[in-house]
Amino acid sequence: MTELNPRGDPRLLSPLALAFLGDGVYELLAREYLLAQGNAPAGRLHACTVELVSANAQAAAYQRIAPLLTPEEEAVFRRGRNANSTKCPKHTDPAVYRRATGVEALFGWLYLAGRTERANQLFAAILASREEPEGKETDEREE
Numbered sequence: 001m002t003e004l005n006p007r008g009d010p011r012l013l014s015p016l017a018l019a020f021l022g023d024g025v026y027e028l029l030a031r032e033y034l035l036a037q038g039n040a041p042a043g044r045l046h047a048c049t050v051e052l053v054s055a056n057a058q059a060a061a062y063q064r065i066a067p068l069l070t071p072e073e074e075a076v077f078r079r080g081r082n083a084n085s086t087k088c089p090k091h092t093d094p095a096v097y098r099r100a101t102g103v104e105a106l107f108g109w110l111y112l113a114g115r116t117e118r119a120n121q122l123f124a125a126i127l128a129s130r131e132e133p134e135g136k137e138t139d140e141r142e143e
Contacts, residue, residue, distance in 0.1 A: 010112035011076075015083040015105045018076070022108025027053050029107075029123045055092045058100035064129040065122050073106060073118075080105025 081102030
């Protein structure tokens, strides 16, 4: 296997290269999560994976984890978000696509930096916030 980054410093890679890898890391985390939920037909697993890894879902994921990010992680996200990507899917808002690219860059950077436990923590926070019932914050404030 070829060494991905001979210098060992993922900060030396372009943000789009980090996003390229992070896309796969994020999808793998989504697939592992779905399989942990129980056996299901492959078509259903695929549909659920697509729902978790779409640009809209990743952009929403950033909103959930933003308060948890360290300054270093936030800087990696911003590099990915601000990267000049020439392609944006037709039916995706460019701002949403840029945030999703930032999330992918962050997950790629965490993986290459050997911070897989941190990637797992952030992904768990994303999932936990997705599973909270609607209006939970409102109910707590009313008490």
